[in-house]
Amino acid sequence: MQKFDGKTVLITGGSSGIGLASAQLFQSEGARVAITGRTESSLARTRDLLGPKALIYASDTGKTSEIDILFADLGKRFDGLDILVLNAGIAAPAPLEAITEGAFDELLAVNLKGVFFSLQKALPMLREGSSIIVTTSITNRLGSPNFSVYAACKAALRSLVASLSLELIPRKIRINAVSPGPIATPMFSRLGLPPEISAAIQNEITQKSPCHRFGAPEEVARTILFLSSDESSYIVGQEIVVDGGMSLL
Ligand SMILES: NC(=O)c1ccc[n+]([C@@H]2O[C@H](COP(=O)([O-])OP(=O)(O)OC[C@H]3O[C@@H](n4cnc5c(N)ncnc54)[C@H](OP(=O)(O)O)[C@@H]3O)[C@@H](O)[C@H]2O)c1
Structure with a gap:
């Protein structure tokens, strides 16, 4: 008997980095996994990695019309949801x-609006005893020059998790957040920075980190699985920081 035998999981942004590592870990613990992403190439790679049992959705979380389509289909394939990441x-x-304004709107659409409406649209599928985990970021408490809008979205998510956890706990649904520090995922290569600047920033972060390294996506995924399981049954509306001590500096 595996820890998540018979459980259903939906992970938005499950085609790369932290989401993909979580999907693989949930699968290895017996869960039935559905993931979303946007880019066809990463979705195809994820299909190969997770195999035919996984449900793979191309769905832009920044568009409520696509969130509607996602849950309409998911509702036909899963008779309920136990875990929403x-x-x-x-x-x-x-x-x-x-x-x-366009860049501002896109950051808010994906990082804040998409999270809120995915949660709202998932609600009819969420079973009693289910668990929701939101990925925030340590930037949500730190000053983060050049990441002001991103960090503000993540701070808003921390606030949403606190408020909505009190709305949903009477239904026996728990919401918590995981707050990563620097994690080695493809996100860094997607920042649009010249390679030499990206390498210099990554080197600086490595030097500064108390652990002198980036975290691995699996190290965040293990926390997501903990928050999804009954082992965290009395943790409600909290944020667990996974950052190698970075935010303590
Ligand atoms: N890596 C870090 O250092 C770090 C630190 C703190 C917080 N985080 C947070 O951790 C989460 C995962 O990041 P990651 O580092 O694993 O990054 P990643 O490797 O770039 O993965 C991001 C995932 O989100 C998906 N995605 C992006 N925009 C989307 C949209 N509009 N609709 C649907 N899916 C979308 C991507 O799909 P496609 O590949 O198809 O675009 C991909 O699956 C993010 O919320 C990020 O803010 C990361």
Whole structure:
């Protein structure tokens, strides 16, 4: 008997990095997994990695129309949801004067609106005893130059988790957050930075980190599985930081 035998899991942003590592770990513990992503190439790779039992959805979490389509289909394939991991996110570093309205709207659509409406649309499927995990970021408490809008979205998620946890606990649904520090995922190569600047930033983070390394996606995934399981049954509306001590500096 595996820990998540018979449990159903949906992971948004499950085609890369932390979400993909979580999907693989849930599968190895017996869960039936559905994931979303946007990019066809990463979805195809994920299909190969997770195999035919996994449900793979191309679904832009920044668009409520696509969230509706996702849950309409998922409802036909799963008779309920035990675990919802709201993990899809994007970052786009820029100083204050360079942030356009379009870039601002996109960051909010994916990192905040998408999380809120995915949760709302998932609610009819969530079983009594289910668990929701939201991926925030240690930037939500730190000053994060050039990541102001991203960090503000993540701070808003921390607040949503606290408020909604009190709304949903009477239904026996728990919501918590996992707050990663620097984790070695493809996110860094997607920041749009020149390779030499990206390498210099990553080197600086490595030097600064109390652990002198980036975290592995699996180290965050293990926390997501803990928050999804009955082992965390009395943890409600909290955020667990997984950052190698970075936010303590
Ligand atoms: N890596 C870090 O250091 C770090 C630190 C703190 C917090 N986080 C947070 O951790 C979460 C996962 O990040 P990661 O590092 O694993 O990044 P990643 O490797 O870039 O993965 C991001 C995932 O989100 C998906 N995604 C992005 N925009 C989407 C959209 N509009 N609709 C649906 N899916 C979308 C991506 O799908 P496609 O591949 O198809 O685009 C991908 O599956 C994010 O919320 C991020 O903010 C990461």
